[in-house]
Amino acid sequence: MFSGKTALITGASSGIGEQMARQLAAVGCNLILVARRTERLDSLAGELASVTVDVITADLSDPQAAEAVYAQTQAAGRQVDILINNAGFGFQKPLLSLPVADQLGMVDVNVRSLLALTQRFAAPMAQRGQGWVLNVSSVSAWFPIPGMVTYAASKACVLHLSRALHEELKPAGIVVTALCPGGTRTEFSSIARERMDPDLEKAMMPADVVAAAGLEALASGKAVVVPGALYRIMVSLVRVLPASWVTRLAGRVMGRHH
DSSP: OOTTTTEESTTSHHHOOOOOHHHHHHOOOOEEEESSOOOHHHHHHHHTSSSSSEEEETTTSTTTHHHHHHHHHHHOOOOSSEEEEOOOOOSSSSSGGSSSHHHHHHHIIIIIIIHHHHHHHHHHHHTOEEEEEEOOOGGGGGOOOOOSSHHHHHHHHHHHHHHHHHSSSGGTTTEEEEEEOSSSEEEHHHHOOOOOOHHHHTTTEEEEHHHHHHHHHHHTOOSSEOEEEEEEHHHHHTTTOOHHHHHHHHHHHTTOOO
């Protein structure tokens, strides 16, 4: 389905974003790779020489970055058929132990840049009557997490935004899908956690499996996908457990909040 199309992927230098780039290149999809680390992007682009690959270095915590990314694609004459908002980060620390700049940095990358890129690239998609947007949220979107409050809240925003846009943009021929992974073996997981809980480590999924689930859901026109049976069960529990239980359980399991 995506052969001959062009996909822009943020956070493409490692983890889920890198795996999506590899999988899309394998089916003949051209790529625009966006991340902070130019060397990583250049190295990946060199490996994916079977398709056209452009590299854009950008720090999406900069409020002007999304506009700059869009401008560079326009200057290069690239039509973006598929937008994959994968860039994101989080800290597993209580609110009062993190500087406000770090809290707002999470919001800037996880929400602000995603929203800005979506609006910018969805407009020409709507004019063409076709397009795909894949927003990477998280299982955390279903759980208020004491000890990881801003990250979980930002991912809840991404999930709700994506669900609403799935319906809002459908008449324009645009598919919007939210990918909501649980624990995934990436650099992000090691950055987010000061130390890895052994029980959580066992539940971690490979990044390539998560990436494939997201791309398959996007191609199928699904609104939301949660890879992994364990994580789908976790999400289903939210519907039956009292809200206060869900918050306390999330804090103990994911936020290490005691």
